[in-house]
Amino acid sequence: MIAQPGAGSPAGANVGSAAGPLSGIxxxxxxxVLAGPFCTMLLADLGARVxxxxxxxxxxxxxxYGPFINGKSGYFIAQNRGKESIALDLKNPDDQAxxxxxxxxxxxxxENFRPGTMARLGFGQESLKLLYxxxxxxxxxxxxxxxxxxxxPAYDIIAQAMGGIMSLTGHEGSPPTRVGASIxxxxxxxxTALGIVSALHHRSRTGEGIAVDVxxxxxxxxxxxxxxxxxxxxxxxxxPLGARHPSIAPFEAYEVADGHIxxxxxxxxxxxxxxxxxxxxxxxxxxxxxxxxxxSENVVALKAAMEAFLKTQTRQYWLDLLGKAGIPSAxxxxxxxxxxxxxxxxxxxxxxLDDASVAPxxxxxxxxxxxxxxxxEKRPRAxxxxxxxxxxxxxxx
Amino acid sequence: MIAQPGAGSPAGANVGSAAGPLSGIxxxxxxxVLAGPFCTMLLADLGARVxxxxxxxxxxxxxxYGPFINGKSGYFIAQNRGKESIALDLKNPDDQAxxxxxxxxxxxxxENFRPGTMARLGFGQESLKLLYxxxxxxxxxxxxxxxxxxxxPAYDIIAQAMGGIMSLTGHEGSPPTRVGASIxxxxxxxxTALGIVSALHHRSRTGEGIAVDVxxxxxxxxxxxxxxxxxxxxxxxxxPLGARHPSIAPFEAYEVADGHIxxxxxxxxxxxxxxxxxxxxxxxxxxxxxxxxxxSENVVALKAAMEAFLKTQTRQYWLDLLGKAGIPSAxxxxxxxxxxxxxxxxxxxxxxLDDASVAPxxxxxxxxxxxxxxxxEKRPRAxxxxxxxxxxxxxxx
Numbered sequence: 001m002i003a004q005p006g007a008g009s010p011a012g013a014n015v016g017s018a019a020g021p022l023s024g025i026x027x028x029x030x031x032x033v034l035a036g037p038f039c040t041m042l043l044a045d046l047g048a049r050v051x052x053x054x055x056x057x058x059x060x061x062x063x064x065y066g067p068f069i070n071g072k073s074g075y076f077i078a079q080n081r082g083k084e085s086i087a088l089d090l091k092n093p094d095d096q097a098x099x100x101x102x103x104x105x106x107x108x109x110x111e112n113f114r115p116g117t118m119a120r121l122g123f124g125q126e127s128l129k130l131l132y133x134x135x136x137x138x139x140x141x142x143x144x145x146x147x148x149x150x151x152x153p154a155y156d157i158i159a160q161a162m163g164g165i166m167s168l169t170g171h172e173g174s175p176p177t178r179v180g181a182s183i184x185x186x187x188x189x190x191x192t193a194l195g196i197v198s199a200l201h202h203r204s205r206t207g208e209g210i211a212v213d214v215x216x217x218x219x220x221x222x223x224x225x226x227x228x229x230x231x232x233x234x235x236x237x238x239x240p241l242g243a244r245h246p247s248i249a250p251f252e253a254y255e256v257a258d259g260h261i262x263x264x265x266x267x268x269x270x271x272x273x274x275x276x277x278x279x280x281x282x283x284x285x286x287x288x289x290x291x292x293x294x295x296s297e298n299v300v301a302l303k304a305a306m307e308a309f310l311k312t313q314t315r316q317y318w319l320d321l322l323g324k325a326g327i328p329s330a331x332x333x334x335x336x337x338x339x340x341x342x343x344x345x346x347x348x349x350x351x352x353l354d355d356a357s358v359a360p361x362x363x364x365x366x367x368x369x370x371x372x373x374x375x376x377e378k379r380p381r382a383x384x385x386x387x388x389x390x391x392x393x394x395x396x397x
Numbered sequence: 398m399i400a401q402p403g404a405g406s407p408a409g410a411n412v413g414s415a416a417g418p419l420s421g422i423x424x425x426x427x428x429x430v431l432a433g434p435f436c437t438m439l440l441a442d443l444g445a446r447v448x449x450x451x452x453x454x455x456x457x458x459x460x461x462y463g464p465f466i467n468g469k470s471g472y473f474i475a476q477n478r479g480k481e482s483i484a485l486d487l488k489n490p491d492d493q494a495x496x497x498x499x500x501x502x503x504x505x506x507x508e509n510f511r512p513g514t515m516a517r518l519g520f521g522q523e524s525l526k527l528l529y530x531x532x533x534x535x536x537x538x539x540x541x542x543x544x545x546x547x548x549x550p551a552y553d554i555i556a557q558a559m560g561g562i563m564s565l566t567g568h569e570g571s572p573p574t575r576v577g578a579s580i581x582x583x584x585x586x587x588x589t590a591l592g593i594v595s596a597l598h599h600r601s602r603t604g605e606g607i608a609v610d611v612x613x614x615x616x617x618x619x620x621x622x623x624x625x626x627x628x629x630x631x632x633x634x635x636x637p638l639g640a641r642h643p644s645i646a647p648f649e650a651y652e653v654a655d656g657h658i659x660x661x662x663x664x665x666x667x668x669x670x671x672x673x674x675x676x677x678x679x680x681x682x683x684x685x686x687x688x689x690x691x692x693s694e695n696v697v698a699l700k701a702a703m704e705a706f707l708k709t710q711t712r713q714y715w716l717d718l719l720g721k722a723g724i725p726s727a728x729x730x731x732x733x734x735x736x737x738x739x740x741x742x743x744x745x746x747x748x749x750l751d752d753a754s755v756a757p758x759x760x761x762x763x764x765x766x767x768x769x770x771x772x773x774e775k776r777p778r779a780x781x782x783x784x785x786x787x788x789x790x791x792x793x794x
Contacts, residue, residue, distance in 0.1 A: 171574065175650065176650035177639060247462055342544075
């Protein structure tokens, strides 16, 4: 039984990534662009050694995607920091032999080709299972490894559109609205990472490497929250609600003198506390607004009543006042404001990259903090194409 | 060293949940409402036994949230299926003793109280670590366990607003737009689950139970994708783009005769293939649209040129034609369409609930498929308050 082939071996030593609960785990990463690379970056942040295998011509497609910072792709850097790179032509027998050297000692293989591609290259999951019974084979794809759409191409917006989230996002009557980050890819990447680490747990009990199959479309369905229940409750599909919550009020964006702020009161006592804080106790006594159910029914009137006084003062005025009163409220931060927020700084969520060539570029790190591992002060750089070939070949003889 | 206290013991037997890689793991779940319950539902879907501890008065707040289906909360069901329930008053010494009986054999405790609450109840992480060195203590909160905002209350929209995602979602000039599912909560729940399973891996190597600390705000920053790089590249915060991708074109929603469809061509050959399929080869030859960079610069002109012919035919016409040509394209499904899609049905993502009292309610399941575990045909029901008390007390003497 090969329970932890990478643990403690030189081949499993972290080079680019920080120490973490997955230290010693070796991930062979055949993924490109976003869903797969996001998944393996999460694994690197958790301490795994991630060896990115790229095509020798130009590497990961996303090396050519903007935005560019001093000639380097910020898109690529943001998803590939902390990994090592080796260029292999998977159709070339010599390079295939090198991939086999890696897989012999690897814990995890991750790929996001279209289903069938790996088998055509001679690296199908079934044949690898015979050669490397310890290996966890994880595939992330648009539609999954099975089903009528398995062979179809997909991008983030395809998953967002088919999975229902676009039908819930935006303002009613406005043109279609995509979630402003690629949640179709990122969701699948997160679920794939969760599947891989769960498979590591399975292997530590049984010695068996298993296959993990995650689809972008499936992941979107799993992130619809209570929208499916709302459909079954009413018999009609829920509509987009702008910034509003479907069943809690107040819970949305409100206009103030110089823009908008968000305010959320999840229960009746909190709403009463809000009314007292803003000097409008009578709102809480109004039968129209007495309970969350009533406020949800009369949400348009509630918003008008609130904005009547909110508009008379600025964001800063209200955020100070509501903050002191303990009312959940916040500014709508742009990216610059979000990454410079004192709490974000304190938590070291966004950190400088350890790469002078793109300074002062910063990147978001893993949001998972463990008592056993300190948060690093910098994030490791992203590799140039084939940069780590010599060390990788030496480590995997 | 207590490596796997729950594995194989009767106390770790799955009651509500399916077999999976986490079978044998016992999770004591003190969470309420959304981020925490979503996390522990993911763990139940992975095979863990999740024991939900609720206050005896009314249980999880979300039992009172709509939509209601035959008097039961669809909101609660959607996040709590497959768990067991016991009602404990955490301020009552007798009930505290019962919680200690659970924790003695548990692998994981998850809570989403405001920081400090658990310590005031006598169950702070430091003191539990001394009593139960094998226990993984996971906390998910609005702002995390540390930093200037640690004590602040938070809801989904607070995290979405502060974390930057709202500034990227919607159409420029339109009122603020929230992502139409509670990605502030769901993101934190996913990262917490990933942290917990990673901590299980750490424990299997070291015997040590560690603490996991995840914040909703931090999780939003980690889901900004390349928006931070875009900010550093230009010096200004990115704006919302409607349904458009920031650096790929065509990649958005397009108007057709009877609504909209999405089309995405991630590289130049695919765009040429699209132009041929729709009978407009000249578009691919136009210098304005010759490369992805040019198409991104001229994205408004590109959209106008495409919609000029797209508007002449229906959604079905174009989806059939583009589908046959292998061009990534999709309808914008509402929830009813999404859950009834043939691929979604084939993948068993959305499944009936094993609860006749709310039939025909269906729920989304885990999107992670493992070769070692079959996908169930139904999802287990959600517990009534305190429903599993007798069995739990017998299992944890």
